[in-house]
Amino acid sequence: MEINPTLFPVVAALLVDGAGRLLVQQRPPGKMMAGLWEFPGGKIEPGETPEAALARELGEELGIQVAVADLTPLTFASDALGTRHLILLLYRCDSWIGEPEPLHASTICWVTVDDLRALDMPPADLPLLGAIEQSLRHRGGAQ
Known part of the structure; x- marks a missing residue:
């Protein structure tokens, strides 16, 4: 076990559309x-x-444009990533300006939580799924 790993903090958004789908x-x-x-x-x-x-x-x-005030902290994940240690902070966002386009990704798509579980995702994202399901049940969203 590495005593002093290099921390690698990253942020991610759970974008939820009007139908409760996730980007x-x-x-x-x-x-x-x-x-x-x-x-x-x-x-x-x-x-x-x-x-x-x-x-x-x-x-x-x-x-897209997102106001900082429209980002709600949701959960985090912590995962070893080679010589670094990833700290992923996930925020929920229900409001933005513009239509999302895949400017740096191969593609984007809107999915339900059930769809999400069937996708191949990085290991650090998997622990986030329980909190995502809870958030959607509590504040609304597609199941």
């Missing part, structure tokens, strides 16, 4: 874990808050 994107060829489905997001840059980083990443990856 996922497929990692493009040439990237680590290519072909796997994930929630949009990315790295927190030095000097950024997690929320500001996520708003920036959603603009870069999907071409």
Whole structure:
């Protein structure tokens, strides 16, 4: 066990549309874990808050505008990733401006929670599914 792993903080969004579906994107060829489905997001840059980083990443990856106030912390995951240790902060977002487009991903799609469980996802995303199901039951969303 590594005593002092390099922490790698990242943020991701659970975008929920008016029908309660969730947006996922497929990692493009040439990237680590290519072909796997994930929630949009990315790295927190030095000097950024997690929320500001996520708003920036959603603009870069999907071409949408998200207000920091519309990001609600949902859950997190912690996973070893080679020499680094991934800390993934997941936020729920029900409101944005623009139509999401796959600017950096192979493709995007809207899925239900049941669909989500059938997708091949990175190992760090799997522990998030229980909290996602709870959030959708509590605040509304497709089952």
